[in-house]
Amino acid sequence: MTSVSEARLMMLGWNFRVAELAVRERVAFTAEEVKEGLRGLLGRGLVSEGVILSTCHRSEIYGLCDVERSAEELTRFISEWRGLPLPELSRSSLQRDGAEAVRHLFRVAAGLDSMALGESEVLGQVRQALLLARESGATRAVLHRLFESAVAAGKRVRAETEIGVHPLSVPSIGVELATKVFGDLSERTVLVLGAGETGSLFARHAVEAGVRDLRIANRTLSRAQALVERLHGTAVPWESVAGELPAADVVVGTTASLTPVIAREQVENAMRQRRGRPMFFLDLAVPADIDPGVATIYNAFLYAVNDLEEVASENRRRRAREVPRAEAILDEELEKYLSWFGNLSVVPTVTDLRRRLEQIRDGELEGLPAEERERFRAFADSIAGKLLHEPMRRLKAERDASRKLDRVEAIRHLFDLDEE
Amino acid sequence: MEWHPLGWLAVLCYLGAEALAIVSMRRPRPSTGWPGALLLAGGLALQFADLRLEARALGSVPYRTLGGSVSLFAWMLAIAYLGLQIRHRQQALGPFLIPIVIGSSMIGLLLPFRGSAPTPETRGTLFALHVTFAILAYAAFTFSFVLSLLYLIQNRQIRRRKTGVLFARLPALEVIGQMNRTSVSVGLAVLTVALLFGGVWALRVWGDLTDPKIVWAVLTLLVYAFLLWMDRRGWEGPRVALLSILGFGVVLFSYTVVNLYFSHTHTFR
Numbered sequence: 001m002t003s004v005s006e007a008r009l010m011m012l013g014w015n016f017r018v019a020e021l022a023v024r025e026r027v028a029f030t031a032e033e034v035k036e037g038l039r040g041l042l043g044r045g046l047v048s049e050g051v052i053l054s055t056c057h058r059s060e061i062y063g064l065c066d067v068e069r070s071a072e073e074l075t076r077f078i079s080e081w082r083g084l085p086l087p088e089l090s091r092s093s094l095q096r097d098g099a100e101a102v103r104h105l106f107r108v109a110a111g112l113d114s115m116a117l118g119e120s121e122v123l124g125q126v127r128q129a130l131l132l133a134r135e136s137g138a139t140r141a142v143l144h145r146l147f148e149s150a151v152a153a154g155k156r157v158r159a160e161t162e163i164g165v166h167p168l169s170v171p172s173i174g175v176e177l178a179t180k181v182f183g184d185l186s187e188r189t190v191l192v193l194g195a196g197e198t199g200s201l202f203a204r205h206a207v208e209a210g211v212r213d214l215r216i217a218n219r220t221l222s223r224a225q226a227l228v229e230r231l232h233g234t235a236v237p238w239e240s241v242a243g244e245l246p247a248a249d250v251v252v253g254t255t256a257s258l259t260p261v262i263a264r265e266q267v268e269n270a271m272r273q274r275r276g277r278p279m280f281f282l283d284l285a286v287p288a289d290i291d292p293g294v295a296t297i298y299n300a301f302l303y304a305v306n307d308l309e310e311v312a313s314e315n316r317r318r319r320a321r322e323v324p325r326a327e328a329i330l331d332e333e334l335e336k337y338l339s340w341f342g343n344l345s346v347v348p349t350v351t352d353l354r355r356r357l358e359q360i361r362d363g364e365l366e367g368l369p370a371e372e373r374e375r376f377r378a379f380a381d382s383i384a385g386k387l388l389h390e391p392m393r394r395l396k397a398e399r400d401a402s403r404k405l406d407r408v409e410a411i412r413h414l415f416d417l418d419e420e
Numbered sequence: 421m422e423w424h425p426l427g428w429l430a431v432l433c434y435l436g437a438e439a440l441a442i443v444s445m446r447r448p449r450p451s452t453g454w455p456g457a458l459l460l461a462g463g464l465a466l467q468f469a470d471l472r473l474e475a476r477a478l479g480s481v482p483y484r485t486l487g488g489s490v491s492l493f494a495w496m497l498a499i500a501y502l503g504l505q506i507r508h509r510q511q512a513l514g515p516f517l518i519p520i521v522i523g524s525s526m527i528g529l530l531l532p533f534r535g536s537a538p539t540p541e542t543r544g545t546l547f548a549l550h551v552t553f554a555i556l557a558y559a560a561f562t563f564s565f566v567l568s569l570l571y572l573i574q575n576r577q578i579r580r581r582k583t584g585v586l587f588a589r590l591p592a593l594e595v596i597g598q599m600n601r602t603s604v605s606v607g608l609a610v611l612t613v614a615l616l617f618g619g620v621w622a623l624r625v626w627g628d629l630t631d632p633k634i635v636w637a638v639l640t641l642l643v644y645a646f647l648l649w650m651d652r653r654g655w656e657g658p659r660v661a662l663l664s665i666l667g668f669g670v671v672l673f674s675y676t677v678v679n680l681y682f683s684h685t686h687t688f689r
Contacts (some may be wrong), residue, residue, distance in 0.1 A: 166583070173583075180578050183592035276654025278593070299657045301578065311581050 007339075008067055009142070012074050012093055012099035013053075013060030016115055019092035026084055029054040031132055037061075037284060038138040040081060046073055049134040049143040053108070055125045057115055060094075062105060064142050071095045086292045100337055106330045109154035110162065118163035118319045118326075146337065153333035160329060163322040166315035170308045171205040173315070174282040177308075178250050179209070181280050181301060186210040191248035193241065193262075194255035196224040198284050202252050207231050215248070216242050219255075247271035252282045253289025264293040269298060282308075345408045350392055352417045357384045426470035427491065427529045433463030434498065434522045441514030445589050460502050460518075467495045467525065483551045491528030491688035492552070496559035497521045500603070504563065506677070508599050512591045516570060517563060546621045552616035554637075558671060560607030561644070565668035567600040568661035569676060575658055597656060608644045615641065636674035643667040 006236040014027050016222030029037060029306070034052045041047045054060075061074060075093060082185045083337045096104045104113070130147035133139045139257045141148070160163050167173050175185070181189050192199050192210045195218035206214060214233030217240070218224035224235040245266055245403055255261055262281070271279065281302040282289045288304060295302040365373050395407055411417070437459040444453065471491060474482040478511055482488025498521045542569055570590060577587040590596070615637055647663045649657075 092656070165588070176583070177578060177581070179592060180574070181585065181593050183594040274654075275652070276656055278657065298659075303581070307581055311583050314583065 008215055009098055009101045009146070009230050010063050010065055010069075010071065010074075010244060011060055012063075012071050012096075012103055013056035013058055013098040014089075014093055014151065015060065015113070017113075018094045023084070023088065023092050024057070026082055027059040027089075028056075029059060029079060034129070034132050035136045036080065037078075038133060038136045040077060041074070042138055046077055047138075049140050050138045051129050051143050051147060053105075053126060053129040055122060058113075060105075060108070062101065062143060062146070099334070100126065102337055103330065103334055105146065105150045106144070106153045107327075109150040110157040110326055111154070111328060112157075112323060112326055112330075116168050117316065118322070119168075120158060120164050123151060123158070126154065127325055142341065145340065147334060149337045153330055154305055156333065157326045157329050160323045161322040162186050163319050163326050166318045168312055169205075169320075170284065170305060170312065171202045171324075173308045174202070174252070174284070175209045177301070177303060177311075177394075178280045181278055182249060182277065184210070185250075186212050188249040189213040189215065189247050190250040190252065191215045191217065191236070191241075191244055192252045192254065193217050193289055194253070195220075195227045195272070196254060196256065199252070199254035200227050202254060202282075202284065203227060203231055203237060206250075206252075207233075211253070216246070242266050246273035248279070249277075250280045252292070253285045253324055255285055255289050257285070258287060260291045262290045262294065264291045264297070267291075267294045267297055267300060270366065271300065282326075303322060346395055349408050349411055349417065350388075352413055353388065353411065354384075356415055356417060357388070423531050425469050425566055426466050426473070426575070427525065430467035430470065431522060431525050431529070433459045434464060434518060434525060438515065438522060438598055441511055441518060441531070444511065445515050445645070453505065453514070455506060456511060456514060457502065460498060460505075462500065462501045464495065464498050466496065467491070471495060472599040475556055481548045483548075483554060483555070484530055487528050487531035489528075489555065490524055490531060493555050493559060494521055494524035494528050496556045497524060497562065499508065503606075504602060507602060508595065510591055510595060510599065511673040513567070513570065513599070515589075517566060520562065520566065528599060546617055546624075550614050550617035550621055553610050553617065557607045557611035557614055557657070558675070560603045560610065561640075561671050563604040563667055564600050564607060564664045567596055567603060568664040568668075571596045571600060571661040572658060591675075593657070597660070601651060604644050604648060604664065604667075608641065608648065611617065611641055611644075633674060636670065640667065640670050640674060652657075653675070 013179070014024055016024065019027075028034060029052060031318050034054055035132065037052055038050050041050045041061070046069060047065045049064040051062045052059070059062070061078075063074065065074075071093070072090070075090050076086060078084070079089050100355075103184055105126070107113045109123055111120060111122055114122055126147060130139065130144070130151075130159065133147075167176050178188075179185055185206070188211065188255075190203075190206050192203050192206075192214070199216065199218075203214060203216060214228065214231060214238050216224040216233055217236040217238055219238045221235060222238055227233070228235045241261070245262070248270075251262065263365065267279065267281075276299050278299040278301065279297075281290050281294055281300065283302065283304045286305060290302060292302070292304075296299050336350075361377065361384065365376055368376060391411075395411075398407065423465060437456045440456040440459065441453070471482060471488075474488060474491075478488070479483070481492070483492055501514075501517050504517075505514070537652060548566070573586065574590045574596060576595055577583070577590075578593065608668060615634075618634070620633070620636075622631065641661070644667050647660055647667060650663065651660050
């Protein structure tokens with residue numbers, strides 16, 4: 001029979017901390033490949049349950065496998081499947097067992113292991129990984145519960161700490177500052193100068209933040225048009241930028257121009273027409289698109305890339321300060337999961353042990369006369385019951401879940417329960 | 421000193437609302453604030469009941485004693501805060517504004533309530549309306565003062581890119597500015613009504629309008645009216661906030677110095 005205690009939980013992966021991009025690129029899986037991989041792992045009996053988590057920064061295999069299965073076998077499978085040299089794969093892999101594998105997944109789900117500390121995208125990816133594995137019929141109780149617990153733990157960390165509150169990217173910091181001036185941005189007009197990479201990145205961010213009136217000006221109008229088509233904005237001819245200023249609450253400079261595109265006088269004029277309502281300038285261009293003198297105009301806010309990068313590093317420190325609180329929450333959730341995992345295996349172990357003792361008893365009772373057999377059976381049961389009582393009580397009372405798992409494993413080994 | 425069980429219960433309600441507001445502020449995602457609003461409304465009802473008991477005993481609105489007038493002021497503050505919270509659906513400023521309600525409620529309860537019986541001319545409805553409206557106007561101006569301070573603080577945080585706790589917890593400049601606009605508009609309208617009632621009463625009783633307190637009240641009116649005008653003329657923002665602080669200075673001056681040294685009729689004795 002296969003019970004949980006003879007199986008072990010294992011994580012084998014290649015992530016940005018241990019593996020180079022060249023390796024990571026080749027072990028990155030599409031959704032279809034994840035299903036194919038899971039079929040391969042289950043088909044070869046390498047795991048009895050499996051989930052593959054594949055994101056831009058990590059590919060990790062979570063498996064419940066037999067004790068004698070090793071990480072090397074899993075690595076060999078990946079190596080053959082993806083056509084990668086085994087030594088290279090082994091060298092750059094990360095392996096975690098048992099409680100450590102659980103903790104690793106919880107930390108990943110909470111964004112603690114992410115490149116951008118505390119990011120939330122990975123939580124959805126963890127959920128997606130479980131979904132794919134379920135569709136492939138690769139999960140049962142243990143991994144299903146593991147991934148659901150990981151998602152719950154990740155959610156708790158997001159809700160109870162500020163690890164995801166302070167933005168890290170320059171565009172999102174820009175949006176946050178603008179929100180603190182105007183409040184809701186959905187009724188505001190945002191004018192983006194330049195439809196290049198930075199311009200389209202910011203424009204996308206603004207739309208995600210709820211901006212509905214997005215205007216994009218570019219020297220080549222067709223590029224602006226192509227961008228606004230995707231984002232439901234308005235393209236503005238380059239010559240009309242000055243005319244657009246009075247209507248713009250937020251102006252974002254992202255052009256490659258060598259001289260400022262927006263002069264102080266233009267902003268002063270715009271301000272007069274706006275009757276002094278605040279204007280917010282983000283200069284994401286190097287060299288600057290917006291005359292620095294704009295900062296001294298009443299009710300004009302001006303930020304350059306450097307300013308926002310300072311905020312970004314401050315926010316990184318703020319997020320880092322939340323890590324201990326996040327880890328404490330994960331400890332609690334880890335304890336819950338491991339205790340469930342432990343209980344799962346104590347009951348079948350006790351049953352197996354009782355059956356074992358009954359076999360021995362019955363062997364000894366063979367050949368005795370019937371009336372004596374009854375007496376000795378009662379006698380033997382009484383001794384067995386008393387002998388087992390204390391160890392079983394202690395086993396059930398053990399509160400350190402990972403230690404409980406160890407002890408269940410020890411009992412199975414010492415009483416040879418797995419040979420049946 | 422009298423014991424005001426209802427008044428102190430009201431203070432407890434306000435404390436509860438403040439606690440909820442602080443808890444909500446400390447959460448990454450603030451809650452809707454309905455429990456807090458209900459507690460505030462409960463406090464308002466209790467404080468009203470307490471003031472009504474006092475009014476019965478005195479035979480008039482309790483504005484003649486220091487305790488009574490401060491309690492009335494506290495009650496008006498609570499009304500003004502609840503109005504602001506409902507109007508702007510903002511409870512982020514609760515932690516800063518509710519303590520003013522709590523503080524003035526407690527001061528009112530600790531100061532002597534019972535005073536001399538009202539003189540015949542201060543018994544009428546006209547006089548009571550004048551005082552009640554004037555106190556509501558001062559409550560609105562008090563909030564305008566605090567909102568302006570918070571505006572200047574948030575403005576400074578944004579300009580200096582200090583994106584810390586205060587930055588995160590205080591609402592957007594636009595929101596604080598709008599709340600300030602509401603406070604000043606309400607204060608201005610109510611003070612005008614109070615002055616009209618007061619003026620009619622003064623003409624009837626004194627026969628003239630030369631009391632220094634009246635002059636200062638008109639000055640207050642002018643400062644805040646100028647502020648609203650400026651707000652529409654392109655000075656919205658820190659300048660309006662500064663002017664609102666100046667306006668409150670005038671209010672304080674008329675409430676204290678003018679009352680104590682210049683006016684012989686506008687006192688709380």
